[in-house]
Amino acid sequence: MKVFDFLSDSVSGADIVIDKSLPLVHTTKYQDFKEETFPAKNILKQMKLRINDEHLLYFFYARPARRFKNEKEIPVVLIIEPILKDIHKVYPFDTGAFDKYIENNRLDSRTPMSDYELSNNLIAIQQYINAIFGNNYNYYYGKHKTDDELSNIVKQCRKTNPDLNNLLNLINEKKEDGIDDRCKTIEIQSANDYNLSGKLLAIVVPNFCQNDKEFIKIIKKINVALLCYEYYSMSKLYDHREIYKCVKKYYDNQGYITSGGNYDS
Numbered sequence: 001m002k003v004f005d006f007l008s009d010s011v012s013g014a015d016i017v018i019d020k021s022l023p024l025v026h027t028t029k030y031q032d033f034k035e036e037t038f039p040a041k042n043i044l045k046q047m048k049l050r051i052n053d054e055h056l057l058y059f060f061y062a063r064p065a066r067r068f069k070n071e072k073e074i075p076v077v078l079i080i081e082p083i084l085k086d087i088h089k090v091y092p093f094d095t096g097a098f099d100k101y102i103e104n105n106r107l108d109s110r111t112p113m114s115d116y117e118l119s120n121n122l123i124a125i126q127q128y129i130n131a132i133f134g135n136n137y138n139y140y141y142g143k144h145k146t147d148d149e150l151s152n153i154v155k156q157c158r159k160t161n162p163d164l165n166n167l168l169n170l171i172n173e174k175k176e177d178g179i180d181d182r183c184k185t186i187e188i189q190s191a192n193d194y195n196l197s198g199k200l201l202a203i204v205v206p207n208f209c210q211n212d213k214e215f216i217k218i219i220k221k222i223n224v225a226l227l228c229y230e231y232y233s234m235s236k237l238y239d240h241r242e243i244y245k246c247v248k249k250y251y252d253n254q255g256y257i258t259s260g261g262n263y264d265s
Helices: 030-034 095-103 122-132 136-141 152-160 162-172 207-211 213-222 240-254
Strands: 024-029 057-061 075-080 089-091 187-190 200-206 225-229
Touching: 024 030, 075 240, 152 162, 200 207, 200 213, 200 240, 207 213, 207 225, 225 240
Parallel strands: 200 225
Antiparallel strands: 024 057, 024 075, 057 187, 075 200, 089 187
């Protein structure tokens, strides 16, 4: 039995309000973004994202959660309409960290990653958010429902399905051992290249890009929203919270996230 087999109309039916679908985000390195080399190959000029050596293209659902190991690798975040030719697979976490969750005894090593798959459609994703987080706001801030707020069917499944219980504990606990918010971020995989034309909503870049005349010229040509986050050039570091705030402000202005508690602090 898969972990999320309980997701059905009994959890998120016609009588339950489900928030609107959120954009996808794809994060690339600024260095790749600027260069003519694979994998980015000057994304904005080609207006295309290409599958990697695994023949997959990775997105996160709404949350700009991707991290780079090297601090010198600066993130550029593309905010994209949730329109895909196919959705290959969907997971409730970053699959790249799956082994770490097992090594740190958060998930059961006997349970294959495939058991955590969500159905490969946007409706199933919103059902998952409704059942586990309650709304888009809580999902964006990574705060799942308390035990009392969970529906009866989720409570029952949590008692009988240890894998669901482990995952909920992983999402809710304070992170240690290098585990971060990617454990609560929905990953979407596609098996096709992605044509950005007409689908790229906004681009999030470090603030020094505002001084790049060639870059600004491209942005004006393709007519997308330009969002800038603080990059601390003196220390050569960026604060990932600044990226989250930048993206959240855009979502607020576009009406994607309209309700929820105050988790900004």
